Amino acid sequence: MGIPLSDKAKSIIEDKSFAHVATINADGSPQVSPVWVEHDGTHVILNSEKKRLKVRNLERNPAVSVSIQNPADSYQYVEIRGKVVEITTEGGFEGIDRLGKKYMGVDKYPGNQPGDVRVQIKIEPTRITGMG
Amino acid sequence: MGIPLSDKAKSIIEDKSFAHVATINADGSPQVSPVWVEHDGTHVILNSEKKRLKVRNLERNPAVSVSIQNPADSYQYVEIRGKVVEITTEGGFEGIDRLGKKYMGVDKYPGNQPGDVRVQIKIEPTRITGMG
Numbered sequence: 001m002g003i004p005l006s007d008k009a010k011s012i013i014e015d016k017s018f019a020h021v022a023t024i025n026a027d028g029s030p031q032v033s034p035v036w037v038e039h040d041g042t043h044v045i046l047n048s049e050k051k052r053l054k055v056r057n058l059e060r061n062p063a064v065s066v067s068i069q070n071p072a073d074s075y076q077y078v079e080i081r082g083k084v085v086e087i088t089t090e091g092g093f094e095g096i097d098r099l100g101k102k103y104m105g106v107d108k109y110p111g112n113q114p115g116d117v118r119v120q121i122k123i124e125p126t127r128i129t130g131m132g
Numbered sequence: 133m134g135i136p137l138s139d140k141a142k143s144i145i146e147d148k149s150f151a152h153v154a155t156i157n158a159d160g161s162p163q164v165s166p167v168w169v170e171h172d173g174t175h176v177i178l179n180s181e182k183k184r185l186k187v188r189n190l191e192r193n194p195a196v197s198v199s200i201q202n203p204a205d206s207y208q209y210v211e212i213r214g215k216v217v218e219i220t221t222e223g224g225f226e227g228i229d230r231l232g233k234k235y236m237g238v239d240k241y242p243g244n245q246p247g248d249v250r251v252q253i254k255i256e257p258t259r260i261t262g263m264g
Contacts, residue, residue, distance in 0.1 A: 020154075022152075022163070023162060028156065029195035030155060030195060031197055031211070032152055032162075032198065032199040033261075034152070034206070064162065067165050069150065079164060
């Protein structure tokens with residue numbers, strides 16, 4: 001059952017913050033790495049390249065958690081646990097350009113490689129904790 | 133089978149960086165939160181309060197991964213996967229004071245609550261990846 005994103009979670013996501021995204025590997029162990037992040041008012045939204053480990057993990061197991069610090073105060077953070085409700089190529093390249101604008105101030109994300117497929121990953125929050 | 137900490141991993145850990153520590157909940161889902169971190173040349177060392185969720189998770193399942201960004205360059209990070217080889221109260225309060233010194237510049241960590249039991253968590257690296 002999803003819960004609403006708190007105002008604090010939205011505010012931290014709207015900063016130039018990084019989401020450290022934890023997923024479950026095929027052997028049941030955790031994997032975690034930092035990525036850009038945005039939200040749509042309801043979901044936490046990530047963008048990734050389709051072949052990445054975190055995408056393959058989330059396609060197999062939708063359980064996910066993200067830890068995000070306030071860039072202006074490392075001691076304020078949120079952990080948002082949830083499940084992935086959609087992984088789609090629709091809007092994938094638009095999504096990475098929007099994040100490129102947010103984080104780098106550029107109109108076109110410069111990091112795409114030939115053959116890259118960008119996906120939007122939509123996370124429904126189920127529990128929000130944190131500090132500060 | 134453990135592997136050595138790379139020089140880059142050691143260097144990022146020696147900065148005032150935060151380790152976003154991913155553990156596995158009882159239901160198999162991931163949990164992740166930022167904590168202070170140090171190393172002993174071989175292991176990644178965390179310090180926590182014994183009742184915390186991440187400690188209970190790691191007592192049940194030693195599989196762990198930490199994601200650490202260079203505080204001076206968010207686009208340089210390491211992910212260190214590994215397993216917890218020891219959780220001990222020995223050196224627990226000394227450990228949190230050492231981290232208090234590193235991160236806050238104080239001689240005594242000011243955050244202990246009555247009844248708190250501090251533990252040292254020793255992680256053997258098994259795989260190191262990253263960017264930058």
